[in-house]
Amino acid sequence: MKIEKPKGTRDFAPEEMEARKYIEREIAGMFTRYGFRQIRTPSFEHVELFEKKSGEEISTHMYAFEDKKGRMMCLRPEETASVCRMYAETLRTKQKPLKLYYFDPMFRYEEPQKGRYREFWQMGLELIGPSGPESDAEVISVAYESLKKIGVQNVLEIGHLGVLKGFLEDRNVPEADQRKILACIDKNDIEGLRKLSVEKALYELIGLKGGKEVLAKAEKHLKNCERSMKSLTELRNIIDTLDFLGIEYLINLGIARGLEYYTGMVFEIRVAGLGAQNQICGGGRYDNLIELFSGLSVPAVGFAYGFDRVVEAAQLQKIETPARTIDAVIAPASPEMKKEAFKIAAALRKDYVVDYDLMDRKLGKILEYAAEAKARYVIIVGAKDLALGQVTLRDMTSGEQKIIKIEEIGKALK
Ligand code: HAM
Numbered sequence: 053m054k055i056e057k058p059k060g061t062r063d064f065a066p067e068e069m070e071a072r073k074y075i076e077r078e079i080a081g082m083f084t085r086y087g088f089r090q091i092r093t094p095s096f097e098h099v100e101l102f103e104k105k106s107g108e109e110i111s112t113h114m115y116a117f118e119d120k121k122g123r124m125m126c127l128r129p130e131e132t133a134s135v136c137r138m139y140a141e142t143l144r145t146k147q148k149p150l151k152l153y154y155f156d157p158m159f160r161y162e163e164p165q166k167g168r169y170r171e172f173w174q175m176g177l178e179l180i181g182p183s184g185p186e187s188d189a190e191v192i193s194v195a196y197e198s199l200k201k202i203g204v205q206n207v208l209e210i211g212h213l214g215v216l217k218g219f220l221e222d223r224n225v226p227e228a229d230q231r232k233i234l235a236c237i238d239k240n241d242i243e244g245l246r247k248l249s250v251e252k253a254l255y256e257l258i259g260l261k262g263g264k265e266v267l268a269k270a271e272k273h274l275k276n277c278e279r280s281m282k283s284l285t286e287l288r289n290i291i292d293t294l295d296f297l298g299i300e301y302l303i304n305l306g307i308a309r310g311l312e313y314y315t316g317m318v319f320e321i322r323v324a325g326l327g328a329q330n331q332i333c334g335g336g337r338y339d340n341l342i343e344l345f346s347g348l349s350v351p352a353v354g355f356a357y358g359f360d361r362v363v364e365a366a367q368l369q370k371i372e373t374p375a376r377t378i379d380a381v382i383a384p385a386s387p388e389m390k391k392e393a394f395k396i397a398a399a400l401r402k403d404y405v406v407d408y409d410l411m412d413r414k415l416g417k418i419l420e421y422a423a424e425a426k427a428r429y430v431i432i433v434g435a436k437d438l439a440l441g442q443v444t445l446r447d448m449t450s451g452e453q454k455i456i457k458i459e460e461i462g463k464a465l466k
Pocket residue numbers: 129130131132133160162167168169170171172173174176177178310311331332333334335336353354355356357358359360361
């Protein structure tokens with residue numbers, strides 16, 4: 053019987069895992085330097101957690117199932133709701149701000165295509181407690197600097213949901229219609245917007261994109277709209293902080309985000325050349341989500357990278373990731389030498405990456421294997437040398453061989 057992997061999932065070969073691990077380490081290193089600490093939440097949760105506030109868009113793509121006791125469960129499609137649940141359940145008495153990050157697989161039942169999978173990894177963080185512009189800027193800054201660290205070229209776009217929501221509220225658009233309109237804006241569904249007969253001024257507003265001048269242009273549309281004007285001021289304060297930090301961005305008032313819990317600043321990062329799925333990061337402020345689970349009003353802001361897309365962007369931009377290195381392959385020259393060779397391998401493994409021939413191959417074949425594995429050295433253990441406490445060290449780059457004392461192998465590999 054031939055069994056294939058499920059649609060929308062992937063296997064990762066060692067080379068791919070090494071590249072992914074490298075990128076994970078670099079990003080996690082930056083998160084740590086900003087003071088974020090890793091957490092992990094369960095892979096599945098009660099379905100209500102995500103139905104409650106993640107929004108309709110996500111609800112239609114959930115991997116939901118009934119467990120043996122008839123409870124409805126769901127593989128997590130995202131982790132922000134889980135972090136808020138965890139905060140309410142176990143972290144609410146901790147000192148704030150709480151700086152939490154995660155690197156976990158997410159599951160969404162979507163139609164797979166390049167850059168869009170049913171199982172994918174997110175590397176994200178949540179800053180819980182503060183609400184000032186510096187906290188928004190801190191989160192944008194860590195997203196920006198982590199990509200800079202690995203060298204991925206990108207475009208960072210920032211908007212504010214309060215601007216759009218204020219505009220719609222001011223026109224007394226009912227809540228349900230507001231959601232529909234924001235969903236259409238998120239998907240760039242112009243036909244859908246037409247059906248909802250939104251007014252021309254909204255198209256103009258969501259079309260505003262560029263530098264700081266965008267804020268002044270937006271003000272003209274929003275003069276009598278109190279919430280929108282307040283949101284523009286908030287956005288301006290965040291932007292001023294980003295300018296101060298030297299972060300490059302585009303203001304885009306048409307960012308609506310697919311998840312419904314956002315309340316303020318929102319941002320997305322895109323990479324040119326990735327095709328339709330070019331958004332490698334999304335996030336923003338969600339000041340009401342924790343309240344929903346705990347009754348406590350606690351502001352928060354965060355983002356998540358689509359980790360797979362970050363890796364694809366790095367590959368597209370030909371960013372080199374370090375390949376694995378083998379310091380030495382140990383080659384017994386004859387079957388009688390196997391045990392001794394094994395002992396040498398075991399001792400060297402305290403400090404070095406060492407491989408040992410387990411295939412009972414002749415020396416020539418071991419050398420071929422070592423060359424393909426890009427090993428730095430081969431250590432040949434022969435009876436005559438060993439009787440004198442020595443081995444033969446072959447430099448795989450130069451092809452040179454020399455006899456050295458067993459105690460000196462460690463030094464030679466340095
Ligand atoms: P999201 O925009 O739904 O936000 O997902 C974040 C990122 O995950 C996206 O920008 C995209 O790169 C990646 N992504 C989404 N779906 C897929 C998929 N099917 N295959 C591959 N990559 C995908 C959230 O999930 C929020 N929880 C982010 C957040 C954290 N907001 C505040 N804190």
